[in-house]
Amino acid sequence: MADVVLKGVQKNFGALAVVHAIDLSIVHGEFVVLVGPSGCGKSTTLRMIAGLEDISGGTVQIGDRVVNDLPPRDRNISMVFQNYALYPHMTVRENLGFSLHIAKRPKDEIDKAVAAAAEILSLTPLLDRRPGQLSGGQRQRVAMGRAIVRHPDVFLFDEPLSNLDAKLRTQMRVEIKRLHQKVGTTIIYVTHDQVEAMTLADRIVIMRDGHIVQIGTPLDVFERPMNAFVATFIGSPPMNLLPATVHDGQLRLADETTMPVPPGISVRNGRHVQFGVRADNIMPDGHAMPPTAHMAHVDMPVTLTEPLGTETLLFGTLAGTEVQAKMLNPRPVKPGEVLRFGIALDKCHLFDAETGASLRA
Amino acid sequence: MDSALFHRIRRRVLKAAHFFGLFVAMSLICLPGLWVVLNSFRPTVEIMAKPPVWIPNELNLDHYRAMFGGIGEGGVPVLTYFVNSLVISLTSTIIALLVGMAGGYAFARYRIPGKGAIFVSLMVTRAVPGVALSLPLFILYGRLGIIDTHFGMILVYVALNVPFTIWLIDGFFRQVPKELAEAAEIDGCTRWQAFWKVEFPVARAGIASAGIFAFLTSWNEYALASQLTRSLNSKTMPVGLMDFTSQFTLNWGGMCALAVLMIIPALLLTFLVQKHLIAGLTFGGVKG
Numbered sequence: 164m165a166d167v168v169l170k171g172v173q174k175n176f177g178a179l180a181v182v183h184a185i186d187l188s189i190v191h192g193e194f195v196v197l198v199g200p201s202g203c204g205k206s207t208t209l210r211m212i213a214g215l216e217d218i219s220g221g222t223v224q225i226g227d228r229v230v231n232d233l234p235p236r237d238r239n240i241s242m243v244f245q246n247y248a249l250y251p252h253m254t255v256r257e258n259l260g261f262s263l264h265i266a267k268r269p270k271d272e273i274d275k276a277v278a279a280a281a282e283i284l285s286l287t288p289l290l291d292r293r294p295g296q297l298s299g300g301q302r303q304r305v306a307m308g309r310a311i312v313r314h315p316d317v318f319l320f321d322e323p324l325s326n327l328d329a330k331l332r333t334q335m336r337v338e339i340k341r342l343h344q345k346v347g348t349t350i351i352y353v354t355h356d357q358v359e360a361m362t363l364a365d366r367i368v369i370m371r372d373g374h375i376v377q378i379g380t381p382l383d384v385f386e387r388p389m390n391a392f393v394a395t396f397i398g399s400p401p402m403n404l405l406p407a408t409v410h411d412g413q414l415r416l417a418d419e420t421t422m423p424v425p426p427g428i429s430v431r432n433g434r435h436v437q438f439g440v441r442a443d444n445i446m447p448d449g450h451a452m453p454p455t456a457h458m459a460h461v462d463m464p465v466t467l468t469e470p471l472g473t474e475t476l477l478f479g480t481l482a483g484t485e486v487q488a489k490m491l492n493p494r495p496v497k498p499g500e501v502l503r504f505g506i507a508l509d510k511c512h513l514f515d516a517e518t519g520a521s522l523r524a
Numbered sequence: 525m526d527s528a529l530f531h532r533i534r535r536r537v538l539k540a541a542h543f544f545g546l547f548v549a550m551s552l553i554c555l556p557g558l559w560v561v562l563n564s565f566r567p568t569v570e571i572m573a574k575p576p577v578w579i580p581n582e583l584n585l586d587h588y589r590a591m592f593g594g595i596g597e598g599g600v601p602v603l604t605y606f607v608n609s610l611v612i613s614l615t616s617t618i619i620a621l622l623v624g625m626a627g628g629y630a631f632a633r634y635r636i637p638g639k640g641a642i643f644v645s646l647m648v649t650r651a652v653p654g655v656a657l658s659l660p661l662f663i664l665y666g667r668l669g670i671i672d673t674h675f676g677m678i679l680v681y682v683a684l685n686v687p688f689t690i691w692l693i694d695g696f697f698r699q700v701p702k703e704l705a706e707a708a709e710i711d712g713c714t715r716w717q718a719f720w721k722v723e724f725p726v727a728r729a730g731i732a733s734a735g736i737f738a739f740l741t742s743w744n745e746y747a748l749a750s751q752l753t754r755s756l757n758s759k760t761m762p763v764g765l766m767d768f769t770s771q772f773t774l775n776w777g778g779m780c781a782l783a784v785l786m787i788i789p790a791l792l793l794t795f796l797v798q799k800h801l802i803a804g805l806t807f808g809g810v811k812g
């Protein structure tokens with residue numbers, strides 16, 4: 164059993180604080196994804212868990228040990244690096260067996276473990292090649308193989324897919340998920356790609372500027388973002404945010420368009436807010452949006468369309484802000500055409516205009 | 525004209541020109557060496573002939589025989605010089621490499637205050653011509669009583685080579701991504717093991733070339749050695765070459781013969797180590 168618990172973990176590089184007192188507990192077997200924009204401290208956090216970076220404050224606990232002062236080799240973790248960091252002077256076989264070799268395990272045990280890992284990752288035909296003779300995807304698999312050979316308590320992944328092309332990335336994403344189901348080890352996975360985060364995670368940890376902004380299941384953070392940052396970061400396309408003011412229970416957008424305040428949100432008169440609506444919740448009338456009791460309607464000129472096959476993204480301008488809407492069972496739309504859109508208010512959000520905090524209780 | 529044919533001819537001509545150019549360049553580089561080798565095998569008369577004789581009429585081993593012969597008959601203590609050279613060059617190379625590895629690694633991996641300045645000053649030491657150092661060194665060594673010792677020569681050559689080995693090896697370690705050592709540490713290595721099992725083998729092509737460089741510098745060095753050695757105790761082969769000069773004559777043939785003996789180990793070593801210089805091995809561990 165290896166839970167991972169971070170308590171008030173901080174990291175300073177000299178005077179520069181890059182991770183501010185993070186608290187996070189991860190239970191055994193969980194797949195946790197740290198996600199956030201570039202430079203928010205994801206890698207640094209992961210490297211502190213790995214022992215590659217000194218911890219400036221707080222404690223990191225793996226299993227029931229506080230590991231702050233343990234070197235990486237005593238933490239029983241393995242890590243997959245963004246650039247794979249395969250040992251170029253060793254064959255794939257030697258790369259896979261290196262950790263067991265260092266641990267002075269008997270040769271037949273090493274052979275067996277290497278063969279098993281190679282089997283899981285379909286590396287068997289490549290065992291005698293060197294990393295230089297492998298494709299990007301194959302290198303990536305070797306890096307994963309090297310991580311699983313030793314049955315660690317925790318896997319750490321630092322953007323393992325970011326060097327692959329889009330198609331391979333989707334494929335490896337599935338493999339990683341399958342691997343997790345097979346070995347059931349705790350995984351902490353860093354990415355700045357919210358799609359990876361959504362598809363892989365049991366729980367997502369959203370970071371920004373060295374703080375944790377929100378922790379939750381993928382659906383949680385998608386449906387109940389705690390602030391405007393999470394709302395725009397998670398989900399594709401990002402949630403539309405429109406500045407608005409509250410008057411007599413009505414939202415007034417910048418161009419005097421009014422609509423009811425979304426149900427379930429209470430907000431006092433005169434408050435400046437941002438009205439948040441995802442593309443999935445603003446669709447042209449008659450385009451298969453599940454009917455709800457709380458609909459608002461607006462007319463909006465379409466400026467651009469992006470056909471995606473089963474659906475089409477519509478770009479329009481509403482109250483001076485660019486808005487993305489969605490059209491299921493698409494039909495051709497000419498730029499400039501004004502359509503009547505329905506907004507499913509019960510799926511919409513309000514955020515404080517200044518702090519960005521969600522006003523949903 | 526048929527354009528495919530034209531292109532083919534053009535390619536052939538370019539290739540021929542390429543080879544010709546290389547041939548000229550290589551001749552310029554190799555000719556003096558060939559001349560030395562040639563002269564070591566032919567009689568003095570032919571060496572001194574004017575106009576020069578290009579195609580030798582007679583090749584023999586007279587100069588070699590004489591060189592290894594008794595002291596009175598133009599012989600020189602080749603073996604002693606050779607051993608001196610070898611001991612001094614090898615030892616100083618190994619030390620310079622060890623220091624270079626420690627220093628280069630530290631420069632490549634750790635934040636060192638004033639790194640740039642230290643680096644520049646290391647390089648500046650190399651800008652001082654060796655001869656300019658010979659008198660101060662001579663006086664210093666005289667006081668210390670280490671003139672004409674292996675130790676003294678090794679010390680000089682280590683000092684001469686260390687700036688360069690540090691500089692070269694720093695460059696090679698810089699090219700080894702630090703994630704390799706980190707991965708090794710996670711795989712169970714200590715810092716020390718991570719260095720020897722991963723970083724060192726990956727950088728060894730570079731370290732080997734630094735080694736060749738240091739060895740050849742010491743092996744060929746003359747200016748300082750001619751001041752700081754004086755007897756069979758420590759005279760190296762380049763200094764030994766001067767045994768062939770006397771007040772009025774120069775034994776060119778003998779000198780060339782000794783020079784050939786000097787070149788052979790250097791060539792051998794270069795070939796042996798070159799095997800390690802195949803850089804292709806070191807790439808591909810990381811996706812760059």
Ligand SMILES: Nc1ncnc2c1ncn2[C@@H]1O[C@H](COP(=O)(O)OP(=O)(O)OP(=O)(O)O)[C@@H](O)[C@H]1O
Binds near residue numbers: 199205
């Ligand atoms: N060795 C270092 N010295 C000083 N600052 C550093 C160092 N390493 C990282 N930083 C800073 O710490 C911050 C967080 O870096 P980190 O690598 O954790 O970001 P990240 O979230 O992983 O970003 P990315 O998605 O780009 O990988 C950045 O602002 C970075 O500039």
Ligand SMILES: [Mg+2]
Binds near residue numbers: 206321322
């Ligand atoms: Mg990172």
